[in-house]
Each structure stands twice: as structure tokens, then as C-alpha cells.
Amino acid sequence: MNSSEQVSTAPHIPVLVTMGDPAGIGPEIIAKALRERPELRRQLVVVGDMATLERAALATDANDDRATLGFVQIPDLSHWGEMTEGHVSIIQACKLQQPVAWGRIDALAGRAAADCIRFAAEAALKGAARAVVTAPIHKEALAAAGVSHPGHTEFLQALAAAHQGVSVDALPVRMMLSCPGLRTVLVSIHVSLRQALEAVTVERILQTLRITHAHFRLCGLPLARIAVAGLNPHAGEGGLFGGEELDIIAPAVQQAVKEGMLVSGPHAPDTVFMRARQGGFDVVVAMYHDQGLIPVKLLGLEHGVNTTLGLPFVRTSPDHGTAFDLAGTGRASAASLLAAIDAALQMTASSSI
Template structure:
């Protein structure tokens, strides 16, 4: 972590009404060497408030942490020691109230994401780490995308000049001992059930296998969870396993993927944690995220698979209830930064 890199990682500030700026400030307090590897895409005033919030106790080197506004990304390495490099990536006319949903905060968060994505897509940054956003704030701000994953997919597709449908992406949540990739993400449960098709499941398996091979696995062991209790019990509890999941698994296996399933969803995550599999493909958002968050929310990392760049994020939300208190832990953000560093 101490070696400077000529191209930085960009960390987007997240919703300025939440804990995003605070956990970024605390991450720099805990790891001063981040100054040589990370630039914050955010709002200078919001980050200054976060630095004040996270200062504690008698004056020390950590409490004396300062903010340095960076005009161009290539200048991040010239920031004086003891400073957090920040690029003004959004327009906020005034500080937003902490712990409240607002269009101003949602708009600022979206602007920072866009800035960071363009920096990575243009080759000026090596990866994007995104601090938490609030989906309701995005909505009231008029942002057309419900979350990071969909927004980054659209930005990348536009940059590449292809339709969004030609750039399939998937969300992966990881904590120590468990990684899970989702067939569908921010949709209703009814829509999630409709998304369990042979094509969607197969594409998820392929994207998952490709990601793990790129990150050092020769033949990742991919387990596919069933949708229904006991993976359908041969059709007694539903036919999705027979009609959608099994055909996808068989086709992926024929293409050389080391994949198995469908496995009973109430035990497959436990088996993966015990070492039987490297990753679990889950059929919908909560099926995959509940076990990861139960096992390791503070160390969890959200990674978007399928993008033409590395994007990671802490596995938690904006925590409006503690915003401004200085209590928020940077552990998950640091894990996300570490994952981005390792992947680049």
C-alpha cells in the first residue's frame, strides 16, 4: 500500500448526506499511504465537513489531516503530505443536511459517479471505488437508474457505443469466505422470478467464470443455487430448476466451465463457506446478499462484473441514522479499495 502509482484509483464521494465522506476521511486517517494511490471525486465542502467530523482527541498527525483540492487528475501525486486529494466533481450550492433524502444530494452523488466513470473509461484512472448512495435520493433527483450497477452499465455502454443490452453486467458481493453473484438485482421479487431464464442464468455463469479466471483462478468452482426450496425437489416445488437452471448449467459445463447445480439454496452458501465452491450464483438479490451480509457486512465488497473497468464498493448503505457522528467504520471501504488495488 505504500508505493505510489502513476495512475490513481478514484473514490466517488457517495451521497453527501450519508456516511460516504466520513468513511473516506477515516480511511485516509487510518492509511495515510492512500494519498499516493487514491483521489476523491466529490465536493470539497462536504469532505471538509467530514474531516472535521472524524477528527478526535488531542491534536495529532491524524487529526491534522488536511484537504487538497486537485485541479487535474494527473496532479494527484503532487499533493503535500497529510492531505486528502479531492477533485470537485459535482455542484453543490450549499452543504446538504445530514441524514435526509434530498434531490441536491442525489444529484451530487450521481455527478461524482459519472465523473469517476469517465476518468476510468478514458484511462486517466485505474479503477473506480464508489462510496454508498441513497436510491431514493437518486430518484428524487431525476436519475433514471436505481443504483450504481445500472448507472455504470449505461455509462460504459455509451462510451463503447453499444446498446446497454450488449454489455451485460452482474453484481458480486464478497466477504471473507463467501462470494456470490446475482442473476438479477434491483427489481421487484416478481420481476426477479421472471428473470430466471436459461439465457439469464447462463450469462451469469459465463460472466462469473470469466471474472474469476481474470483474477487468477484456472478453473473456478461455480455453484448455482436453485430458486425454490430444496432446489424444487424434482419439480414438486416448482419447475424453474428443470426448465431454466439445469439447462443453463449443462450448457456452461459443456463449454468448459467447472459448474454444478442447481443446489438447495438453504445449504449452498454454507457449503461454499466451508470450501466446496469458489463462488455461488444466486437467483435474485436477497437470496445472495443476506448470507454475505450476515457473515461479514463490515468486510463486504460489492464488485460489478462485466464492465470494461474495475469497480468496487463497500457492502453497506448510507447509514443516515449515524451520519455526522463520526461513528461509521471505514473497514468495508478499505476492503473495497484493497480489492480494486489487487485487481489492477
């Protein structure tokens, strides 16, 4: 599931790409991606603000404009597929009187980003979209807009739970970060390190393993080799450096094996990612956010992909932020966004998610 793999060229419904925070690089990398890979224009609908996207097109190529990039606003998704070859379908999913200033935290930008996320998620939940690819948002702007969720993952989880009429706890999700040669799934996400340590429980680890196993099974890998990282240095050294491996992680691994999963561990966290990259495992389950994300970002931030596991639709995202320092310069790379788009196309081409 990376950018080098073949993707379907004739989906019956589109992949939706949300513009992200309009003050960040999201609109620019969308414009760049569609310019670099024009064949994607037949498969995508951009969910955002037309004026912001047109400004981004100009920022990424001084000789470009709306006409040459082919932005066309459509009233709803039923009109997707009616566009002339080469055009880019845009859904105006937010209310901005004018584009916001680049590179600044702005409640208006946070609200616009949230509105686009909501539109795309609801379309996917209704079966009108093949997948959702989200450009980066700024968590402070989201909070300034009054959105209570700290990031995409939690927001999408809440929207999906509401759609299904269940509590958020009844729809557990996990974050998977991947780059060429390494995939890692996180037991906890955007919480403090102290809270992350408290989240290392048999139940939560086992839930993570079940979600991970189910995802890979749906994507055509029925017995993914799942390695579980330890929490403590050297995976605790038999209890010398902490008892979590013996008391919590190992029992979760043993139960997962009993349920038919190909799971091993706990493995020493300072070597398990290297072993996975060398081909020993298909995915590593990490105990907390930075334990799993540091190796992925070190190995390939420019091609990193964030996938939300456990949602009733496919959601991927580039593995980087809004890069306010680059916004408006046209210098941001679209490589990670393209990897996220390719991953979404590949997963929906070969899965029943």
C-alpha cells in the first residue's frame, strides 16, 4: 500500500480530499499533487473553499490559474463524473468570505477545516465517497473554532459513532503511521505521556491487536505478522526495568494468539522497528504516540501516511502538519499527500472496508 503500487483507474464513486487548514500548506499540496499526477483528477473531489484553492494554485505556479488547473465547482457529489477530462471537481463545503491569511492560527480557518472534514466524513458514511484523504489541520485553530476534538482521528471517530447511533467508546479506532518499509499502530494517540502509560492495559492492547488484525485482513493480508513493542527499556529485562511486559503486554499477546492472530512480543522497543524494516514483521504495535511515530518520521516523513483503523470507511492523511512557515511559498512537497491518496486508492481497490 504505497505510491509505487498499481491503483484502480475507474472507481464508481470518488475519493474525497479535504483541503485542511486554509492557512496552512494543505491547499497548496493538493494543487501540486493534481498538477504532478493529472490522472488523479478523474478519481478525486476536493472538499474545500474555491477561492482558497485558486490562491493555492497560483502560489504553486506563478503561470497557473483556475482555468489551466481546471477547478470546477460542483453543487453536490451526484455531479461528479460529469466533468470534462482534466477538470478538478470542487465541493464548496465551508463558509469563508475570503481566504484567510497564510501561516496564522485563525478560528475562521479552524471552522472551515472542520466543516470540510464533517462534509467528507458524512458523505463517506452514506456511501457516496470511496475514501477520505485529509490534508493537515492545525489543532489550535480547531480548538479556537470551538471544536472539542484534538485532531482528525478523534473527530472522525465521533462523527462515525454518531452516524451509527453508538457511543464513541463503542467504535474504537487506532492510528497507523506508515512509510516505505515500516508500519506502526499506536495503542494511545493524543494524550500526555502520563495518560499514555495509564492506557497500557491488557484490554486496550488486545483491542489494538484486534483492530490491526481486522484491517490487514480486509486489505488482503489475513495473517499479518504483528510485533508488539515493550514499554520499558529492553522490554523490561524480565521485570528488572518494570513489570508491564510480564503483567500486561504478554497476557494481551497470548490472548491474541489464542484468537488466531499472528502476534509476537513484547519485543525490545529499541530494535523492533529496525527488525520490521528488515522484513521480520508486517506491522509494529507501539505502546504510545512518540514511541511509534519517531521511527516512522525519521525513516520517511516525506512519504509518510497516517491511516485511521476501525472507521467504517477508509481515511488516510499525509504524515506532516500545516507547515505555517512554508504556507504561501509554493515550496511544500506533495509527496506525502500523494502517498496518502495512493494508499486510499489501493486499500479501497482490494478491500471490503
